[in-house]
Amino acid sequence: MISLNYRDSRPIYEQIRDELRKLVVSGAIAADEKLPSVRALAAQLAINPNTIQRAYNQLESEGYVYSVPGKGSFAAVMDDAVAARKKELLEQVGELLRELRSLGATAEELVAFTQAVTGKEERHD
Amino acid sequence: MISLNYRDSRPIYEQIRDELRKLVVSGAIAADEKLPSVRALAAQLAINPNTIQRAYNQLESEGYVYSVPGKGSFAAVMDDAVAARKKELLEQVGELLRELRSLGATAEELVAFTQAVTGKEERHD
Amino acid sequence: MISLNYRDSRPIYEQIRDELRKLVVSGAIAADEKLPSVRALAAQLAINPNTIQRAYNQLESEGYVYSVPGKGSFAAVMDDAVAARKKELLEQVGELLRELRSLGATAEELVAFTQAVTGKEERHD
Amino acid sequence: MISLNYRDSRPIYEQIRDELRKLVVSGAIAADEKLPSVRALAAQLAINPNTIQRAYNQLESEGYVYSVPGKGSFAAVMDDAVAARKKELLEQVGELLRELRSLGATAEELVAFTQAVTGKEERHD
DNA sequence: GTGGTCTAGACCACG
DNA sequence: GTGGTCTAGACCACA
Numbered sequence: 001m002i003s004l005n006y007r008d009s010r011p012i013y014e015q016i017r018d019e020l021r022k023l024v025v026s027g028a029i030a031a032d033e034k035l036p037s038v039r040a041l042a043a044q045l046a047i048n049p050n051t052i053q054r055a056y057n058q059l060e061s062e063g064y065v066y067s068v069p070g071k072g073s074f075a076a077v078m079d080d081a082v083a084a085r086k087k088e089l090l091e092q093v094g095e096l097l098r099e100l101r102s103l104g105a106t107a108e109e110l111v112a113f114t115q116a117v118t119g120k121e122e123r124h125d
Numbered sequence: 126m127i128s129l130n131y132r133d134s135r136p137i138y139e140q141i142r143d144e145l146r147k148l149v150v151s152g153a154i155a156a157d158e159k160l161p162s163v164r165a166l167a168a169q170l171a172i173n174p175n176t177i178q179r180a181y182n183q184l185e186s187e188g189y190v191y192s193v194p195g196k197g198s199f200a201a202v203m204d205d206a207v208a209a210r211k212k213e214l215l216e217q218v219g220e221l222l223r224e225l226r227s228l229g230a231t232a233e234e235l236v237a238f239t240q241a242v243t244g245k246e247e248r249h250d
Numbered sequence: 251m252i253s254l255n256y257r258d259s260r261p262i263y264e265q266i267r268d269e270l271r272k273l274v275v276s277g278a279i280a281a282d283e284k285l286p287s288v289r290a291l292a293a294q295l296a297i298n299p300n301t302i303q304r305a306y307n308q309l310e311s312e313g314y315v316y317s318v319p320g321k322g323s324f325a326a327v328m329d330d331a332v333a334a335r336k337k338e339l340l341e342q343v344g345e346l347l348r349e350l351r352s353l354g355a356t357a358e359e360l361v362a363f364t365q366a367v368t369g370k371e372e373r374h375d
Numbered sequence: 376m377i378s379l380n381y382r383d384s385r386p387i388y389e390q391i392r393d394e395l396r397k398l399v400v401s402g403a404i405a406a407d408e409k410l411p412s413v414r415a416l417a418a419q420l421a422i423n424p425n426t427i428q429r430a431y432n433q434l435e436s437e438g439y440v441y442s443v444p445g446k447g448s449f450a451a452v453m454d455d456a457v458a459a460r461k462k463e464l465l466e467q468v469g470e471l472l473r474e475l476r477s478l479g480a481t482a483e484e485l486v487a488f489t490q491a492v493t494g495k496e497e498r499h500d
Numbered sequence: 501g502t503g504g505t506c507t508a509g510a511c512c513a514c515g
Numbered sequence: 516g517t518g519g520t521c522t523a524g525a526c527c528a529c530a
Binding site: 287306 | 501502503504505
Protein backbone atom coordinates (compact mmCIF):
# COMPACT_ATOMS: atom_id res chain seq x y z
CA MET A 1 0.00 0.00 0.00
CA ILE A 2 2.89 2.32 0.80
CA SER A 3 6.44 2.09 -0.41
CA LEU A 4 9.53 3.79 0.99
CA ASN A 5 12.53 5.01 -0.91
CA TYR A 6 15.52 5.40 1.33
CA ARG A 7 17.39 7.22 -1.41
CA ASP A 8 14.75 9.88 -1.63
CA SER A 9 15.97 13.17 -0.25
CA ARG A 10 12.67 13.56 1.61
CA PRO A 11 12.69 12.20 5.15
CA ILE A 12 10.75 9.01 5.63
CA TYR A 13 7.93 10.56 7.61
CA GLU A 14 7.31 12.99 4.74
CA GLN A 15 7.18 10.17 2.22
CA ILE A 16 4.59 8.37 4.33
CA ARG A 17 2.63 11.56 4.92
CA ASP A 18 2.57 12.42 1.23
CA GLU A 19 1.52 8.94 0.14
CA LEU A 20 -1.23 8.75 2.72
CA ARG A 21 -2.47 12.21 1.78
CA LYS A 22 -2.70 11.12 -1.84
CA LEU A 23 -4.70 8.04 -0.86
CA VAL A 24 -7.12 10.06 1.26
CA VAL A 25 -7.54 13.01 -1.05
CA SER A 26 -7.98 10.83 -4.14
CA GLY A 27 -10.64 8.80 -2.42
CA ALA A 28 -8.65 5.58 -2.43
CA ILE A 29 -9.28 5.64 1.30
CA ALA A 30 -12.92 6.66 1.60
CA ALA A 31 -14.25 9.18 4.12
CA ASP A 32 -14.45 7.74 7.64
CA GLU A 33 -12.54 4.66 6.55
CA LYS A 34 -9.94 3.46 9.06
CA LEU A 35 -6.27 3.91 8.25
CA PRO A 36 -3.80 1.19 9.21
CA SER A 37 -2.78 1.45 12.85
CA VAL A 38 0.52 3.09 13.71
CA ARG A 39 2.00 -0.13 15.02
CA ALA A 40 0.77 -2.22 12.10
CA LEU A 41 2.17 0.16 9.51
CA ALA A 42 5.43 0.47 11.43
CA ALA A 43 5.79 -3.31 11.49
CA GLN A 44 4.94 -3.63 7.81
CA LEU A 45 7.48 -1.00 6.75
CA ALA A 46 10.02 -2.15 9.31
CA ILE A 47 10.56 1.30 10.73
CA ASN A 48 10.13 3.02 14.06
CA PRO A 49 6.50 3.68 15.14
CA ASN A 50 7.54 7.22 16.09
CA THR A 51 8.14 7.93 12.43
CA ILE A 52 4.64 6.75 11.51
CA GLN A 53 3.16 8.74 14.38
CA ARG A 54 4.77 11.90 13.12
CA ALA A 55 3.22 11.42 9.67
CA TYR A 56 -0.22 10.81 11.20
CA ASN A 57 0.12 13.88 13.44
CA GLN A 58 0.84 16.10 10.47
CA LEU A 59 -2.02 14.66 8.46
CA GLU A 60 -4.34 15.33 11.38
CA SER A 61 -3.16 18.90 11.82
CA GLU A 62 -3.61 19.42 8.07
CA GLY A 63 -7.18 18.13 8.37
CA TYR A 64 -6.89 15.08 6.13
CA VAL A 65 -7.34 12.67 9.01
CA TYR A 66 -9.00 12.57 12.42
CA SER A 67 -8.02 10.23 15.21
CA VAL A 68 -10.20 8.66 17.85
CA PRO A 69 -8.10 7.70 20.88
CA GLY A 70 -8.29 4.00 21.46
CA LYS A 71 -9.96 3.41 18.09
CA GLY A 72 -7.51 4.53 15.44
CA SER A 73 -7.15 7.13 12.69
CA PHE A 74 -9.81 7.74 10.06
CA ALA A 75 -9.95 9.58 6.75
CA ALA A 76 -11.67 12.94 7.13
CA VAL A 77 -14.50 14.03 4.89
CA MET A 78 -12.80 15.59 1.93
CA ASP A 79 -14.53 18.62 0.53
CA ASP A 80 -12.69 21.84 1.04
CA ALA A 81 -9.50 19.89 1.72
CA VAL A 82 -9.43 18.69 -1.86
CA ALA A 83 -10.18 22.16 -3.08
CA ALA A 84 -7.39 23.57 -0.93
CA ARG A 85 -4.92 20.98 -2.19
CA LYS A 86 -5.91 21.69 -5.78
CA LYS A 87 -5.39 25.39 -5.24
CA GLU A 88 -1.97 24.71 -3.75
CA LEU A 89 -0.96 22.53 -6.68
CA LEU A 90 -2.24 25.04 -9.23
CA GLU A 91 -0.12 27.74 -7.63
CA GLN A 92 2.95 25.57 -8.00
CA VAL A 93 2.11 24.83 -11.60
CA GLY A 94 1.58 28.50 -12.27
CA GLU A 95 4.97 29.41 -10.88
CA LEU A 96 6.71 26.81 -13.02
CA LEU A 97 4.80 27.88 -16.14
CA ARG A 98 5.84 31.47 -15.59
CA GLU A 99 9.50 30.45 -15.36
CA LEU A 100 9.11 28.39 -18.52
CA ARG A 101 7.66 31.39 -20.33
CA SER A 102 10.62 33.53 -19.25
CA LEU A 103 12.90 30.87 -20.72
CA GLY A 104 11.32 31.31 -24.12
CA ALA A 105 8.66 28.61 -24.07
CA THR A 106 5.61 29.69 -26.07
CA ALA A 107 2.07 29.61 -24.73
CA GLU A 108 1.11 27.21 -27.53
CA GLU A 109 3.92 24.83 -26.60
CA LEU A 110 2.88 24.76 -22.96
CA VAL A 111 -0.82 24.34 -23.68
CA ALA A 112 0.01 21.45 -25.99
CA PHE A 113 2.11 19.90 -23.27
CA THR A 114 -0.72 20.22 -20.77
CA GLN A 115 -3.15 18.60 -23.18
CA ALA A 116 -0.78 15.74 -23.82
CA VAL A 117 -0.20 15.05 -20.15
CA THR A 118 -3.76 15.44 -18.94
CA GLY A 119 -5.37 13.77 -21.91
CA LYS A 120 -3.35 10.61 -22.19
CA GLU A 121 -3.61 9.86 -18.50
CA GLU A 122 -5.92 7.03 -17.52
CA ARG A 123 -8.73 7.84 -15.15
CA HIS A 124 -7.82 6.89 -11.61
CA ASP A 125 -11.26 6.75 -10.02
CA MET B 126 18.55 41.98 -6.95
CA ILE B 127 18.14 38.97 -4.68
CA SER B 128 15.87 38.52 -1.72
CA LEU B 129 16.04 35.98 1.08
CA ASN B 130 13.19 34.37 2.94
CA TYR B 131 14.27 33.01 6.28
CA ARG B 132 10.91 31.28 6.74
CA ASP B 133 11.47 29.27 3.60
CA SER B 134 12.31 25.66 4.35
CA ARG B 135 14.97 25.74 1.65
CA PRO B 136 18.42 26.59 2.97
CA ILE B 137 19.74 30.03 2.18
CA TYR B 138 22.36 28.84 -0.28
CA GLU B 139 19.67 27.11 -2.32
CA GLN B 140 17.53 30.20 -2.44
CA ILE B 141 20.47 32.22 -3.70
CA ARG B 142 21.46 29.50 -6.15
CA ASP B 143 17.95 29.26 -7.56
CA GLU B 144 17.49 33.00 -7.92
CA LEU B 145 20.85 33.46 -9.60
CA ARG B 146 20.13 30.54 -11.92
CA LYS B 147 16.90 32.22 -12.95
CA LEU B 148 18.72 35.47 -13.68
CA VAL B 149 21.38 33.75 -15.76
CA VAL B 150 19.14 31.35 -17.63
CA SER B 151 16.57 34.01 -18.43
CA GLY B 152 19.25 36.31 -19.79
CA ALA B 153 18.71 38.95 -17.11
CA ILE B 154 22.44 38.50 -16.54
CA ALA B 155 23.89 38.30 -20.03
CA ALA B 156 26.53 35.78 -21.08
CA ASP B 157 30.00 36.68 -19.77
CA GLU B 158 28.53 39.38 -17.59
CA LYS B 159 30.06 39.63 -14.14
CA LEU B 160 28.01 38.48 -11.18
CA PRO B 161 28.30 40.30 -7.87
CA SER B 162 31.41 39.27 -5.98
CA VAL B 163 31.11 36.74 -3.19
CA ARG B 164 31.98 39.29 -0.56
CA ALA B 165 29.80 42.03 -1.99
CA LEU B 166 26.71 39.84 -2.14
CA ALA B 167 27.42 38.49 1.34
CA ALA B 168 27.62 42.02 2.70
CA GLN B 169 24.47 43.11 0.89
CA LEU B 170 22.44 40.16 2.18
CA ALA B 171 24.10 40.31 5.61
CA ILE B 172 25.12 36.67 5.56
CA ASN B 173 28.38 34.75 5.65
CA PRO B 174 30.52 34.75 2.48
CA ASN B 175 30.87 30.97 2.74
CA THR B 176 27.16 30.62 2.13
CA ILE B 177 27.39 32.66 -1.06
CA GLN B 178 30.46 30.72 -2.11
CA ARG B 179 28.52 27.51 -1.78
CA ALA B 180 25.78 28.78 -4.07
CA TYR B 181 28.37 29.94 -6.62
CA ASN B 182 30.18 26.60 -6.49
CA GLN B 183 27.00 24.73 -7.26
CA LEU B 184 26.11 27.05 -10.10
CA GLU B 185 29.58 26.51 -11.54
CA SER B 186 29.38 22.74 -11.28
CA GLU B 187 25.96 22.91 -12.94
CA GLY B 188 27.49 24.91 -15.78
CA TYR B 189 25.51 28.14 -15.36
CA VAL B 190 28.49 30.16 -14.23
CA TYR B 191 32.24 30.11 -14.62
CA SER B 192 34.59 31.73 -12.17
CA VAL B 193 38.04 33.15 -12.72
CA PRO B 194 39.96 33.22 -9.44
CA GLY B 195 41.11 36.72 -8.74
CA LYS B 196 38.74 38.19 -11.33
CA GLY B 197 35.21 37.23 -10.41
CA SER B 198 32.33 35.00 -11.43
CA PHE B 199 30.66 35.31 -14.82
CA ALA B 200 27.50 34.06 -16.46
CA ALA B 201 28.18 31.15 -18.80
CA VAL B 202 26.94 31.03 -22.36
CA MET B 203 23.56 29.37 -22.16
CA ASP B 204 22.78 27.03 -25.02
CA ASP B 205 21.77 23.52 -24.12
CA ALA B 206 21.64 24.56 -20.47
CA VAL B 207 18.39 26.41 -21.18
CA ALA B 208 17.00 23.38 -22.98
CA ALA B 209 17.98 21.13 -20.07
CA ARG B 210 16.38 23.48 -17.58
CA LYS B 211 13.18 23.60 -19.65
CA LYS B 212 13.03 19.82 -19.74
CA GLU B 213 13.52 19.70 -15.99
CA LEU B 214 10.73 22.18 -15.41
CA LEU B 215 8.37 20.39 -17.77
CA GLU B 216 8.90 17.18 -15.86
CA GLN B 217 7.94 18.91 -12.65
CA VAL B 218 4.86 20.41 -14.26
CA GLY B 219 3.88 17.00 -15.60
CA GLU B 220 4.08 15.44 -12.18
CA LEU B 221 1.90 18.13 -10.65
CA LEU B 222 -0.65 17.89 -13.47
CA ARG B 223 -0.92 14.16 -12.97
CA GLU B 224 -1.65 14.64 -9.29
CA LEU B 225 -4.25 17.28 -10.15
CA ARG B 226 -5.94 14.86 -12.54
CA SER B 227 -6.09 12.22 -9.83
CA LEU B 228 -7.81 14.80 -7.60
CA GLY B 229 -10.61 15.15 -10.11
CA ALA B 230 -9.40 18.13 -12.11
CA THR B 231 -10.53 17.83 -15.73
CA ALA B 232 -8.22 18.13 -18.70
CA GLU B 233 -10.26 21.11 -19.94
CA GLU B 234 -9.89 22.87 -16.62
CA LEU B 235 -6.12 22.43 -16.60
CA VAL B 236 -5.66 23.45 -20.20
CA ALA B 237 -7.70 26.58 -19.56
CA PHE B 238 -5.52 27.33 -16.55
CA THR B 239 -2.38 26.93 -18.61
CA GLN B 240 -3.74 29.26 -21.28
CA ALA B 241 -4.65 31.85 -18.69
CA VAL B 242 -1.24 31.78 -17.03
CA THR B 243 0.89 31.70 -20.16
CA GLY B 244 -1.24 34.07 -22.15
CA LYS B 245 -1.60 36.89 -19.70
CA GLU B 246 2.15 37.09 -19.15
CA GLU B 247 3.85 40.14 -20.58
CA ARG B 248 6.47 39.57 -23.22
CA HIS B 249 9.97 39.62 -21.79
CA ASP B 250 11.92 40.58 -24.88
CA MET C 251 41.39 3.13 4.15
CA ILE C 252 42.13 6.63 2.92
CA SER C 253 45.38 8.52 3.00
CA LEU C 254 46.01 12.23 2.67
CA ASN C 255 48.94 13.96 1.09
CA TYR C 256 49.34 17.50 2.31
CA ARG C 257 52.01 18.18 -0.30
CA ASP C 258 49.53 17.39 -3.05
CA SER C 259 48.38 20.50 -4.87
CA ARG C 260 44.84 19.14 -4.86
CA PRO C 261 42.75 20.34 -1.93
CA ILE C 262 42.05 17.80 0.77
CA TYR C 263 38.37 17.43 -0.04
CA GLU C 264 39.27 16.51 -3.64
CA GLN C 265 41.73 13.87 -2.50
CA ILE C 266 39.09 12.32 -0.27
CA ARG C 267 36.44 12.59 -2.98
CA ASP C 268 38.68 10.94 -5.56
CA GLU C 269 39.76 8.10 -3.27
CA LEU C 270 36.21 7.36 -2.19
CA ARG C 271 35.03 7.48 -5.80
CA LYS C 272 37.65 4.89 -6.67
CA LEU C 273 36.51 2.64 -3.83
CA VAL C 274 32.87 2.90 -4.84
CA VAL C 275 33.32 2.62 -8.58
CA SER C 276 35.72 -0.30 -8.30
CA GLY C 277 33.30 -2.16 -6.06
CA ALA C 278 35.66 -2.11 -3.07
CA ILE C 279 32.69 -0.55 -1.32
CA ALA C 280 29.73 -2.58 -2.53
CA ALA C 281 26.40 -1.07 -3.58
CA ASP C 282 24.31 0.08 -0.61
CA GLU C 283 27.24 -0.48 1.72
CA LYS C 284 27.68 2.17 4.37
CA LEU C 285 30.56 4.59 4.06
CA PRO C 286 32.33 5.82 7.19
CA SER C 287 30.37 8.57 8.91
CA VAL C 288 31.41 12.16 8.38
CA ARG C 289 32.53 12.56 11.95
CA ALA C 290 34.31 9.21 12.13
CA LEU C 291 36.33 9.85 8.99
CA ALA C 292 37.10 13.38 10.13
CA ALA C 293 38.42 12.06 13.43
CA GLN C 294 40.44 9.34 11.77
CA LEU C 295 42.09 11.73 9.32
CA ALA C 296 42.38 14.46 11.95
CA ILE C 297 40.67 17.08 9.81
CA ASN C 298 37.53 19.16 10.08
CA PRO C 299 34.19 17.39 9.52
CA ASN C 300 33.16 20.14 7.12
CA THR C 301 35.90 19.08 4.75
CA ILE C 302 34.63 15.51 4.73
CA GLN C 303 31.10 16.74 4.30
CA ARG C 304 32.15 18.66 1.23
CA ALA C 305 33.64 15.55 -0.35
CA TYR C 306 30.49 13.56 0.45
CA ASN C 307 28.27 16.27 -0.99
CA GLN C 308 30.15 16.23 -4.27
CA LEU C 309 30.05 12.46 -4.48
CA GLU C 310 26.32 12.59 -3.90
CA SER C 311 25.74 15.22 -6.57
CA GLU C 312 27.87 13.13 -8.94
CA GLY C 313 25.66 10.13 -8.20
CA TYR C 314 28.28 7.86 -6.65
CA VAL C 315 26.77 8.00 -3.19
CA TYR C 316 23.40 8.62 -1.58
CA SER C 317 22.96 9.83 1.95
CA VAL C 318 20.11 9.29 4.34
CA PRO C 319 20.08 12.02 7.00
CA GLY C 320 20.26 10.43 10.38
CA LYS C 321 21.37 7.09 8.95
CA GLY C 322 24.58 7.59 7.05
CA SER C 323 26.00 7.67 3.54
CA PHE C 324 25.83 4.68 1.24
CA ALA C 325 27.43 3.60 -2.01
CA ALA C 326 25.06 4.01 -4.95
CA VAL C 327 24.39 1.26 -7.44
CA MET C 328 26.97 1.69 -10.16
CA ASP C 329 25.75 1.02 -13.68
CA ASP C 330 26.24 3.70 -16.25
CA ALA C 331 28.35 5.61 -13.76
CA VAL C 332 31.17 3.15 -14.30
CA ALA C 333 30.82 3.50 -18.05
CA ALA C 334 30.87 7.27 -17.76
CA ARG C 335 33.94 7.18 -15.58
CA LYS C 336 35.71 4.88 -18.02
CA LYS C 337 34.95 7.22 -20.88
CA GLU C 338 36.30 10.12 -18.85
CA LEU C 339 39.50 8.26 -18.06
CA LEU C 340 39.99 7.18 -21.66
CA GLU C 341 39.73 10.79 -22.80
CA GLN C 342 42.48 11.73 -20.36
CA VAL C 343 44.66 8.87 -21.55
CA GLY C 344 44.08 9.89 -25.15
CA GLU C 345 45.20 13.43 -24.47
CA LEU C 346 48.39 12.27 -22.77
CA LEU C 347 49.14 9.80 -25.54
CA ARG C 348 48.78 12.52 -28.15
CA GLU C 349 51.27 14.70 -26.29
CA LEU C 350 53.65 11.75 -26.03
CA ARG C 351 53.41 11.20 -29.79
CA SER C 352 54.24 14.85 -30.42
CA LEU C 353 57.33 14.36 -28.24
CA GLY C 354 58.59 11.67 -30.53
CA ALA C 355 57.28 8.56 -28.83
CA THR C 356 56.43 5.89 -31.38
CA ALA C 357 53.11 4.06 -31.57
CA GLU C 358 54.94 0.77 -30.98
CA GLU C 359 56.61 2.11 -27.86
CA LEU C 360 53.32 3.29 -26.40
CA VAL C 361 51.44 0.13 -27.25
CA ALA C 362 54.18 -1.91 -25.60
CA PHE C 363 53.95 0.29 -22.53
CA THR C 364 50.18 -0.20 -22.37
CA GLN C 365 50.59 -3.96 -22.64
CA ALA C 366 53.17 -3.99 -19.89
CA VAL C 367 51.06 -1.94 -17.52
CA THR C 368 47.73 -3.64 -18.16
CA GLY C 369 49.13 -7.13 -18.39
CA LYS C 370 51.22 -7.25 -15.28
CA GLU C 371 48.35 -6.11 -13.10
CA GLU C 372 46.85 -8.72 -10.82
CA ARG C 373 43.22 -9.60 -11.36
CA HIS C 374 40.94 -7.80 -8.93
CA ASP C 375 38.01 -10.18 -8.89
CA MET D 376 51.02 31.43 -31.25
CA ILE D 377 49.46 31.11 -27.81
CA SER D 378 45.81 31.23 -26.91
CA LEU D 379 44.25 31.83 -23.52
CA ASN D 380 41.04 30.37 -22.18
CA TYR D 381 39.68 32.41 -19.33
CA ARG D 382 37.16 29.69 -18.52
CA ASP D 383 39.89 27.16 -17.99
CA SER D 384 40.27 26.25 -14.35
CA ARG D 385 44.04 26.53 -14.70
CA PRO D 386 45.45 29.95 -13.87
CA ILE D 387 46.61 31.97 -16.84
CA TYR D 388 50.30 31.67 -16.05
CA GLU D 389 49.97 27.88 -16.08
CA GLN D 390 48.25 27.91 -19.43
CA ILE D 391 51.06 30.02 -20.89
CA ARG D 392 53.73 27.88 -19.23
CA ASP D 393 52.20 24.66 -20.52
CA GLU D 394 51.80 25.93 -24.07
CA LEU D 395 55.33 27.29 -24.20
CA ARG D 396 56.69 24.04 -22.78
CA LYS D 397 54.93 22.13 -25.52
CA LEU D 398 56.40 24.41 -28.17
CA VAL D 399 59.91 24.04 -26.80
CA VAL D 400 59.83 20.35 -26.06
CA SER D 401 58.25 19.49 -29.41
CA GLY D 402 60.88 21.47 -31.26
CA ALA D 403 58.44 24.05 -32.60
CA ILE D 404 60.79 26.50 -30.94
CA ALA D 405 64.26 25.22 -31.80
CA ALA D 406 67.12 25.04 -29.32
CA ASP D 407 68.67 28.45 -28.61
CA GLU D 408 65.85 30.14 -30.47
CA LYS D 409 64.58 33.34 -28.82
CA LEU D 410 61.18 33.28 -27.19
CA PRO D 411 58.93 36.34 -27.46
CA SER D 412 59.85 39.02 -24.95
CA VAL D 413 57.83 39.29 -21.77
CA ARG D 414 56.49 42.68 -22.69
CA ALA D 415 55.67 41.71 -26.27
CA LEU D 416 53.78 38.60 -25.23
CA ALA D 417 51.99 40.52 -22.49
CA ALA D 418 50.87 43.13 -24.97
CA GLN D 419 49.78 40.55 -27.51
CA LEU D 420 47.69 38.62 -24.98
CA ALA D 421 46.49 41.79 -23.26
CA ILE D 422 47.47 40.64 -19.81
CA ASN D 423 49.82 41.76 -17.08
CA PRO D 424 53.58 41.29 -17.80
CA ASN D 425 53.96 39.85 -14.28
CA THR D 426 51.86 36.90 -15.37
CA ILE D 427 54.13 36.22 -18.34
CA GLN D 428 57.19 36.62 -16.16
CA ARG D 429 55.93 33.97 -13.78
CA ALA D 430 55.47 31.49 -16.61
CA TYR D 431 59.00 32.20 -17.88
CA ASN D 432 60.46 31.85 -14.40
CA GLN D 433 58.92 28.42 -13.98
CA LEU D 434 60.07 27.28 -17.40
CA GLU D 435 63.58 28.40 -16.52
CA SER D 436 63.57 26.59 -13.18
CA GLU D 437 62.28 23.49 -14.95
CA GLY D 438 65.17 23.74 -17.41
CA TYR D 439 63.18 24.24 -20.58
CA VAL D 440 64.41 27.78 -21.05
CA TYR D 441 67.39 29.90 -20.14
CA SER D 442 67.39 33.66 -19.90
CA VAL D 443 70.15 36.10 -20.67
CA PRO D 444 69.60 39.36 -18.77
CA GLY D 445 69.18 42.17 -21.22
CA LYS D 446 68.88 39.82 -24.18
CA GLY D 447 65.79 37.69 -23.60
CA SER D 448 64.76 34.12 -23.01
CA PHE D 449 65.88 31.22 -25.18
CA ALA D 450 64.83 27.63 -25.64
CA ALA D 451 67.23 25.28 -23.86
CA VAL D 452 68.83 22.31 -25.57
CA MET D 453 66.30 19.56 -25.16
CA ASP D 454 67.75 16.18 -24.53
CA ASP D 455 67.17 14.84 -21.08
CA ALA D 456 64.38 17.38 -20.64
CA VAL D 457 62.33 15.62 -23.29
CA ALA D 458 63.13 12.28 -21.74
CA ALA D 459 62.11 13.54 -18.32
CA ARG D 460 58.85 14.92 -19.67
CA LYS D 461 58.12 11.66 -21.42
CA LYS D 462 58.76 9.74 -18.23
CA GLU D 463 56.42 12.06 -16.36
CA LEU D 464 53.68 11.61 -18.94
CA LEU D 465 54.11 7.84 -18.99
CA GLU D 466 53.68 7.72 -15.24
CA GLN D 467 50.41 9.59 -15.54
CA VAL D 468 49.24 7.27 -18.30
CA GLY D 469 50.18 4.26 -16.21
CA GLU D 470 48.15 5.49 -13.27
CA LEU D 471 45.08 6.03 -15.41
CA LEU D 472 45.45 2.65 -17.07
CA ARG D 473 45.62 0.97 -13.71
CA GLU D 474 42.41 2.63 -12.62
CA LEU D 475 40.78 1.59 -15.89
CA ARG D 476 41.83 -2.00 -15.29
CA SER D 477 40.27 -1.91 -11.81
CA LEU D 478 37.04 -0.72 -13.42
CA GLY D 479 36.88 -3.83 -15.52
CA ALA D 480 38.56 -2.65 -18.71
CA THR D 481 40.45 -5.51 -20.35
CA ALA D 482 44.08 -5.33 -21.41
CA GLU D 483 43.03 -6.02 -25.01
CA GLU D 484 40.54 -3.16 -24.94
CA LEU D 485 43.15 -0.71 -23.66
CA VAL D 486 45.85 -1.82 -26.07
CA ALA D 487 43.41 -1.43 -28.94
CA PHE D 488 42.58 2.05 -27.71
CA THR D 489 46.26 2.98 -27.56
CA GLN D 490 46.80 1.71 -31.08
CA ALA D 491 43.84 3.66 -32.36
CA VAL D 492 44.94 6.91 -30.76
CA THR D 493 48.64 6.69 -31.56
CA GLY D 494 48.22 5.25 -35.01
CA LYS D 495 45.66 7.57 -36.48
CA GLU D 496 47.51 10.65 -35.34
CA GLU D 497 49.26 12.69 -38.03
CA ARG D 498 52.96 13.27 -37.58
CA HIS D 499 53.63 16.65 -36.08
CA ASP D 500 57.26 17.13 -37.07
C1' DG E 501 24.70 9.49 16.52
C1' DT E 502 23.81 10.92 11.64
C1' DG E 503 23.86 14.16 7.79
C1' DG E 504 23.03 19.17 6.79
C1' DT E 505 23.42 24.10 7.37
C1' DC E 506 25.49 28.30 8.91
C1' DT E 507 28.79 31.54 11.11
C1' DA E 508 33.17 33.69 12.15
C1' DG E 509 37.50 34.07 11.04
C1' DA E 510 41.72 32.80 8.84
C1' DC E 511 45.07 31.92 5.02
C1' DC E 512 46.32 31.21 0.16
C1' DA E 513 46.87 31.91 -4.93
C1' DC E 514 45.83 34.91 -8.48
C1' DG E 515 45.95 39.21 -11.23
C1' DG F 516 40.11 42.69 -4.17
C1' DT F 517 38.85 38.13 -6.08
C1' DG F 518 37.61 33.24 -5.68
C1' DG F 519 39.00 28.99 -3.05
C1' DT F 520 40.10 26.22 0.93
C1' DC F 521 40.06 25.02 5.73
C1' DT F 522 39.11 25.21 10.76
C1' DA F 523 36.41 25.54 14.93
C1' DG F 524 32.31 25.50 16.78
C1' DA F 525 27.41 25.73 16.82
C1' DC F 526 22.52 24.35 15.90
C1' DC F 527 18.94 21.64 13.56
C1' DA F 528 16.12 17.68 11.81
C1' DC F 529 16.01 12.90 11.56
C1' DA F 530 15.85 7.98 13.13
